[in-house]
Amino acid sequence: MTANIETSAQNDKNLLGKQWTELLDRIVENSTRETERKQDRSRRTERQILNAALRVFARDGISRSRIADIAAEAGISTSTLYEYYKSKEDLAYEIPMHHLAEFYAKYRDAAPYTLSARERLVLYLTMSTDYAREHAEWARLLYLEIWPSVFVSETELRHRINDFVRVIHFLIDEGKAEGWIAADRNNYETTALIVGGSNQIIITWLLYRTPKNLTKAGAELAERIVRLLEMEAG
Amino acid sequence: MTANIETSAQNDKNLLGKQWTELLDRIVENSTRETERKQDRSRRTERQILNAALRVFARDGISRSRIADIAAEAGISTSTLYEYYKSKEDLAYEIPMHHLAEFYAKYRDAAPYTLSARERLVLYLTMSTDYAREHAEWARLLYLEIWPSVFVSETELRHRINDFVRVIHFLIDEGKAEGWIAADRNNYETTALIVGGSNQIIITWLLYRTPKNLTKAGAELAERIVRLLEMEAG
DNA sequence: ACGGAAAATCGAATAATTTTCGGAAAAATT
DNA sequence: AATTTTTCCGAAAATTATTCGATTTTCCGT
Numbered sequence: 001m002t003a004n005i006e007t008s009a010q011n012d013k014n015l016l017g018k019q020w021t022e023l024l025d026r027i028v029e030n031s032t033r034e035t036e037r038k039q040d041r042s043r044r045t046e047r048q049i050l051n052a053a054l055r056v057f058a059r060d061g062i063s064r065s066r067i068a069d070i071a072a073e074a075g076i077s078t079s080t081l082y083e084y085y086k087s088k089e090d091l092a093y094e095i096p097m098h099h100l101a102e103f104y105a106k107y108r109d110a111a112p113y114t115l116s117a118r119e120r121l122v123l124y125l126t127m128s129t130d131y132a133r134e135h136a137e138w139a140r141l142l143y144l145e146i147w148p149s150v151f152v153s154e155t156e157l158r159h160r161i162n163d164f165v166r167v168i169h170f171l172i173d174e175g176k177a178e179g180w181i182a183a184d185r186n187n188y189e190t191t192a193l194i195v196g197g198s199n200q201i202i203i204t205w206l207l208y209r210t211p212k213n214l215t216k217a218g219a220e221l222a223e224r225i226v227r228l229l230e231m232e233a234g
Numbered sequence: 235m236t237a238n239i240e241t242s243a244q245n246d247k248n249l250l251g252k253q254w255t256e257l258l259d260r261i262v263e264n265s266t267r268e269t270e271r272k273q274d275r276s277r278r279t280e281r282q283i284l285n286a287a288l289r290v291f292a293r294d295g296i297s298r299s300r301i302a303d304i305a306a307e308a309g310i311s312t313s314t315l316y317e318y319y320k321s322k323e324d325l326a327y328e329i330p331m332h333h334l335a336e337f338y339a340k341y342r343d344a345a346p347y348t349l350s351a352r353e354r355l356v357l358y359l360t361m362s363t364d365y366a367r368e369h370a371e372w373a374r375l376l377y378l379e380i381w382p383s384v385f386v387s388e389t390e391l392r393h394r395i396n397d398f399v400r401v402i403h404f405l406i407d408e409g410k411a412e413g414w415i416a417a418d419r420n421n422y423e424t425t426a427l428i429v430g431g432s433n434q435i436i437i438t439w440l441l442y443r444t445p446k447n448l449t450k451a452g453a454e455l456a457e458r459i460v461r462l463l464e465m466e467a468g
Numbered sequence: 469a470c471g472g473a474a475a476a477t478c479g480a481a482t483a484a485t486t487t488t489c490g491g492a493a494a495a496a497t498t
Numbered sequence: 499a500a501t502t503t504t505t506c507c508g509a510a511a512a513t514t515a516t517t518c519g520a521t522t523t524t525c526c527g528t
Contacts, residue, residue, distance in 0.1 A: 039475065039524060061386045063297055063323070067515060077478045082516065089297070145383050151441050152295045152378060188445055189455050192434035193427065200430025204422060207385050211422055221423050228462045272504065273495065279505080301486065311507045316487065 016174065017113040023170060024108040027163045031101035048074040049084055054095055058137040062092050062145050093150060093157045096142045100160050103131045117174035122222045124167060125198050129218025132202045140206050143199060168194055175229070182233040194225055250408065251347035257404060258342040261397045265335035282308040283318055288329055292371040296326050296379050327384060327391045330376045334394050337365045351408035356456045358401060359432050363452025366436045374440050377433060402428055409463070416467040428459055 037043050052073035056065045067088055071078040085091040107127055111120045132139035150158050172190050175181035181190065201221055204210060211217040271277050286307035290299045301322055305312040319325040341361055345354045366373035384392050406424050409415035415424065435455055438444060445451040 037475090041524075042476065045476080061383070066513090078515085079479075079517080080477050083476070086516090088515070143382075144386060148377075148437050148441070149295070149379050149383070185458075186445070186451075186454070188438060189435070189451065189458065192438060192455065193431040193459070196430030196432070196434025197427040198430070199434070200426035201423065203382050204426060207382070211420075217420075217423065220420070221426065224419075224423065225427070228466060231465045232462060275495080276505065300484090312486085313488080313508075314506050317505070320487090322486075 016177075020113045020170065023167070024104070024111075027160075027167070028101065028104045028108055031097060031104055031160045031163070033097060033101070045074070045076060045080070046084055048076070049081060049091070050095055050098065053091055054137055054141065057092060057095065057145070058140050062088075062141075067091075089153075092141075092146065093153075093155045096138065096146060096157060097160065099131075099135055099138045100142075100157075103128065104163070106131070117171050117178055118180060118226055121168070121171045121175065121194075122219075122226055124171070125194070125222035125225070126215075126219045128164075129198065129202055129221075130215045133205070133214040133218075136206065139202060143203055144206060147199075165191060165195060180226075180230045180233050182229075185232070190229070197221060197225060250411075254347045254404065257401070258338070258345075261394075261401070262335065262338045262342055265331060265338055265394045265397070267331060267335070279308070279310060279314070280318055282310070283315060283325070284329055284332065287325055288371055288375065291326060291329065291379070292374045296322075296375075301325075323387075326375075326380065327387075327389045330372060330380060330391060331394065333365075333369055333372045334376075334391075337362065338397070340365070351405050351412055352414060352460055355402070355405045355409065355428075356453075356460055358405070359428070359456035359459070360449075360453045362398075363432065363436055363455075364449045367439070367448040367452075370440065373436060377437050378440060381433075399425060399429060414460075414464045414467050416463070419466070424463070431455060431459060 035043055035046055037046060049070065053065075053070045056070045056073055059065075060069075065088075067081060068078050070091075071081045074081070081091075085094060107124060110127065111123050115123070132143065146157070147161055150161060168191055169187060172181060172187055172194075176183045198218070198221065201211075201217055202214070205214045205217070269277055269280055271280060283304065287299075287304045290304045290307055293299075294303075299322075301315060302312050304325075305315045308315070315325075319328060341358060344361065345357050349357070366377065380391070381395055384395060402425055403421065406415060406421055406428075410417045432452070432455065435445075435451055436448070439448045439451070
């Protein structure tokens with residue numbers, strides 16, 4: 001019977017580990033979109049459009065950007081662009097996907113379940129701020145223009161951003177199980193602190209390039225948040 | 235001599251109190267814009283435009299809204315609208331101003347310097363979440379569509395949003411002086427936690443109406459943030 | 469290598485929307 | 499009551515997004 005209890009606890013842990021892996025696999029898979037284009041030429045054009053759109057949108061802002069400018073920057077005619085994306089809005093919402101998928105994949109590989117939830121959370125926040133620094137144009141578009149306005153319409157991207165929060169929810173639950181997050185705290189509140197604080201520091205950096213070293217600031221903030229939660233748990 | 239030191243401390247406190255009052259007065263004044271329209275009819279039209287625009291923008295999102303719809307909703311012709319605002323973008327950035335000014339005025343009256351910095355901070359966050367709940371359409375527009383994208387362009391509204399953060403900076407400095415915020419903590423980081431967390435809870439509510447009771451959630455979050463900072467200060 | 473089918477491209481036309489302009493109507497001023 | 503100022507509007511122009519039909523390029527089986 002005691003053996004039964006022991007293995008039950010062990011099973012719980014295995015179960016959670018499996019869920020973690022499944023969650024990340026699903027997120028990576030859903031965010032990774034393989035093109036259904038048949039020709040190489042076409043795949044190249046697709047990349048050119050996305051690159052051009054990223055540059056133009058980041059430079060002019062979405063609403064002031066013109067499709068014609070993007071097409072010119074991509075070296076194709078305006079009408080060709082419409083073969084790829086059915087509207088400017090569609091194009092805008094498609095752009096962040098590729099990098100988002102890359103980020104999720106990177107994180108999945110860096111955060112196996114062998115790490116504690118605490119470690120995985122710190123890593124998550126650290127990596128996301130660092131990713132924003134590495135891809136500033138993309139981050140500018142995503143954080144300043146699209147997130148959270150993407151939620152206004154029903155898009156694929158919306159689900160992928162929800163995934164970002166979903167990971168944090170999962171880690172908070174684990175943190176409570178591990179005991180370093182107070183069990184009686186509201187999850188939405190804790191999530192708001194983590195996501196909001198982390199995004200805010202990215203936004204501030206994008207706007208003012210302050211703090212100078214975003215990587216360091218992101219890592220410090222992540223550590224600080226976790227320590228605050230630990231103190232609170234007693 | 236000892237009297238001198240005493241009065242010097244007293245002076246510091248008076249000075250800070252004066253700065254607090256001046257800061258809020260300036261913010262209220264800058265955000266309060268009196269129309270320069272001469273006729274009553276015209277002032278009525280102006281209000282009708284702003285009301286209509288708020289409704290339409292909140293319903294359709296800024297980029298999908300049409301000037302013609304707003305004009306129709308306001309009961310005027312499209313070209314008349316251009317007598318009032320020189321572009322759709324201008325109009326969008328003007329809309330949040332009125333409510334923002336009202337919020338600042340309310341807060342100034344509710345938060346005299348006789349309250350401690352701690353109390354004033356909790357009040358600030360509580361009042362701002364509550365104000366969002368009371369004016370959900372406005373909040374939807376401001377938090378989901380305009381903030382932080384307004385920073386992309388140089389607008390009056392941008393300065394008024396910066397003011398929001400400025401108040402928090404001021405209170406953090408006071409909190410350090412009062413000793414309940416750790417002096418060695420980075421101000422940007424602390425601000426990011428406070429502003430980011432608070433906004434995030436508003437955004438979540440706007441999107442999902444979760445938590446049910448935003449007023450309560452805002453107040454709880456504010457208390458929690460302050461207590462976390464206190465614990466950290468030891 | 470060749471011919472047809474599929475895929476991709478483009479220029480020109482259309483549609484949707486924003487913005488301007490000139491004059492009429494209303495209100496204020498003298 | 500005439501004149502000036504302010505407000506309003508219809509129609510036209512300008513800008514930008516989107517569609518369409520024809521042409522070119524690539525692919526694939528023979």
